[in-house]
Amino acid sequence: MADLDDLREGCDFGLGESAGEQGFHVKGALHLPWGMKDRLSRIFNPETGKTVMLAFDHGFIMGPTSGVERIDLNILPLVEYADCLMCTRGILQSTVPPTVNKPICLRSDAGTSILTELNDNVIIDIEDAIRLNVSAMAVMLAIGDSKYEAKTVANLYKAADLGSRYGIPVMGVTAVGKDMARDARYFGLASRICAENGANIVKTYYCDGFEKVVAATPVPVVIAGGKKLPEKEALELCYKAINEGAAGVDMGRNVFQSESPAAMIRAVHAVVHKGYTPEQGYKLFQELK
Ligand code: R5P
Secondary structure (H helix, E strand, C coil), rough: CCCCCCCCCCCCCCCCCCCCCCCCCCCCCCCCHHHHHHHHHHCCCCCCEEEEEECCHHHHHHHHCCCCCHHHHHHHHHHHHHEEECCCCHHHHHHHCCCHHHCCEEECEEECCCCCCCCEEEEECEEEEEEECEEEEEECCCCCCCCCCHHHHHHHHHHHHHHHCCCCCCEECCCCCCCCCCHHHHHHHHHHHHHHHCEEEECCCCCHHHHHHHHCCCCCEEEEECCCCCHHHHHHHHHHHCCCCCCEEEEEEHHHHCCHHHHHHHHHHHHHHCCHHHHHHHHHHHHCC
16 A cells, blocks of 8 residues: 555646756757667767767777777776777677776677678677667768678668667768768768668768768768877867867777877867867877876
8 A cells, every 4th residue: 555644745846937848969869769869968978069989999890900909908098088989899798897887889780801891791689789788889881882882771771770779879980992082072972871871970081071061961970080190180180070060089090099098088088078279189188198
């Protein structure tokens, strides 16, 4: 029987105060269900709307390249400075302690490696993503690759179907291939195709005319860092991308191949979240390194 002793009548109904419509800080996500928004809010800081994702999934196609030979030694000391970790399930389960309590963007497709031909990929089982409690699934799209375009678009489409069933956002990752131009026309087309097929986040590359890529993509765009640059140039890349509308970075080599990875990710964080200029970011890097 319900305990009716001291049952107090409600009296604080805030009459006259509007319940208020709450907006949402992630582009294109206002109408998504609660679980999706919860996961997106773990990735994108609700105060700044931005994210610094630390990408260390490179081994799944390249093996133990420079900076990811020992995830436990090279990468784990950096995770406290990242907003989100992007890696494969193998590294997550074997090497990343669950106690880090960071949102995970799980690399969710796999197939070929640099030794054969890239992009002949399939997606992992959604149950694995659920078991691992990930906050997003990342799937590569090889737009413009006549052999694998349709297969990778189908991968993204399927991931988006499954992700929406279970409330897990999907990040479309635009591949760059030998024959693909690295310009706003190509990245704009590839990013838009990701979003049209259900991606909730798009990862692409910075290029001239980047603001047009962002404007025509109805979900947040984050940039990959690409090959290692001198630290000041990498911070300039972040600064330009953020100023032209990027919702953050998903950066790997420019962090973990830096002469001081911890200083670099903290400088990137300051540029992304605090509006530091490249000069201020580089000064911070030098102070911290
Ligand atoms: C690309 O598909 C890989 O997944 C990397 O995560 C991505 O390229 C970001 O790493 P980086 O900043 O080294 O380019």
